[in-house]
Amino acid sequence: MDTRGWLEGAMRDAGTNGGGGAQAGAGGIATGLALAELGRAWPGPLTATQGEALEALCRKIHVAKQVTARYGPGWKKDAAAPGLGTLEWRLLVVVLIAYAAAQKPDSEAGRGLALKLINAALAALDLAAGKLDPPVHAALGEGAESMMRLVLEGANA
Amino acid sequence: MTAALDVLVHEGPQARAYLARLRRAGVRPRTAVVIVQENDAATGKPVGRLLPAGLRLKYAEKRQEAAENFWPRQIRMQHPALLETIKRGMSAVCEGAGETIDAALGPFHYEEYADRVVRVAATGLADERLARAVGEVCRGAVLFTGGGLLRASLLDLPGVRFIHVHPGHLPFVRGADGFLWSMLVRGRPGFSAFYMAKGIDTGEVIAADDAAEVKFDLAGMARPDDAMLYRALFSFVDPLMRAEFLATQVMQGGADPAQLPAAAQDLSEGLTYHFLHPKLRAEALRRVFVS
Numbered sequence: 001m002d003t004r005g006w007l008e009g010a011m012r013d014a015g016t017n018g019g020g021g022a023q024a025g026a027g028g029i030a031t032g033l034a035l036a037e038l039g040r041a042w043p044g045p046l047t048a049t050q051g052e053a054l055e056a057l058c059r060k061i062h063v064a065k066q067v068t069a070r071y072g073p074g075w076k077k078d079a080a081a082p083g084l085g086t087l088e089w090r091l092l093v094v095v096l097i098a099y100a101a102a103q104k105p106d107s108e109a110g111r112g113l114a115l116k117l118i119n120a121a122l123a124a125l126d127l128a129a130g131k132l133d134p135p136v137h138a139a140l141g142e143g144a145e146s147m148m149r150l151v152l153e154g155a156n157a
Numbered sequence: 158m159t160a161a162l163d164v165l166v167h168e169g170p171q172a173r174a175y176l177a178r179l180r181r182a183g184v185r186p187r188t189a190v191v192i193v194q195e196n197d198a199a200t201g202k203p204v205g206r207l208l209p210a211g212l213r214l215k216y217a218e219k220r221q222e223a224a225e226n227f228w229p230r231q232i233r234m235q236h237p238a239l240l241e242t243i244k245r246g247m248s249a250v251c252e253g254a255g256e257t258i259d260a261a262l263g264p265f266h267y268e269e270y271a272d273r274v275v276r277v278a279a280t281g282l283a284d285e286r287l288a289r290a291v292g293e294v295c296r297g298a299v300l301f302t303g304g305g306l307l308r309a310s311l312l313d314l315p316g317v318r319f320i321h322v323h324p325g326h327l328p329f330v331r332g333a334d335g336f337l338w339s340m341l342v343r344g345r346p347g348f349s350a351f352y353m354a355k356g357i358d359t360g361e362v363i364a365a366d367d368a369a370e371v372k373f374d375l376a377g378m379a380r381p382d383d384a385m386l387y388r389a390l391f392s393f394v395d396p397l398m399r400a401e402f403l404a405t406q407v408m409q410g411g412a413d414p415a416q417l418p419a420a421a422q423d424l425s426e427g428l429t430y431h432f433l434h435p436k437l438r439a440e441a442l443r444r445v446f447v448s
Contacts, residue, residue: 059431148437
């Protein structure tokens, strides 16, 4: 799987603002910008702020079960924020898969983080159903499952 | 022997496994505070609202008992071979596994497992009536048996420390689906007992360890679907292993469980996991239930 190619493609299509048009208020967070920053920082290492962003995105996917285009300081919910757009959803899933690919699967910590990010990518795809073009959605799903198998096989090797 | 331990009972397989295993270990809690959900779990509507208060509590408790033990009993009825396989497998890692499972599946009289039983009608863990009751009748260590997130109204009660057994070896595995994440990431289950604090799985750790590997060979039977295997895991395997950990790593030795040596966690270590997506859950279940 050409992770770098996927990431570069998603970032190119999304543009410098990560595909989002939402402006964050003072101290707030524009999700598209955060994703673009994570994309530029790949494969890491991440700063503390970037790591927090990745963690927060996983929480939004799994706990809030929605990801919006804008958050308050500290990734607090912004009730008026719109949902992610198509390009942001694609970039989100690609970023999660890309950072999963960047982990070392022969270490427990690496394997754990890789699987955590793949788990988030799969859940994000469920949330993004209907928001992504079906061929794009299917390709991202295959990519996530392919990465899952690679990590799990690495664990068993 | 009456132990310096109270139990906050959320009806279901976990509370029953704890109490049955503690009894086997000769440990009898002082007080069991049994939460009786006064609203129907599915509809949210009050149960038996036309009944007088005393009868309403009894009726609510009966309905709760049936609801919270529904899946274990369904598995016994619909998948007896699966249950027998689990009993056999668990007997190798949990003392008296078969007896514990049978006790938990049957009618369960809390009065047989604790010196005193106090039933509290409540809407859930956040209900102030529950905090009031626990504050009045509990002191020292209180075993948490599930039912949601513990709120400040309970955590902040003076003179009370809640003990939780988490199905993950802290600090490596925090959060949800700890048993299955442990199988995926570490290749074996792990458990930790800690004094509960604000934040998920962040409290001071009393004991944390990897557990014996468990696998259940389903050869020769039609493999139940993943939803049923997941229910079987949380009806029997997870509760028994947590109970075993409690009995052998926390309550052994007879020391006051409210005053056990416990170490603060380095919260920068380890990962917090979330509930497994069905595709990853399938991989994890295949590592536990082998066909």
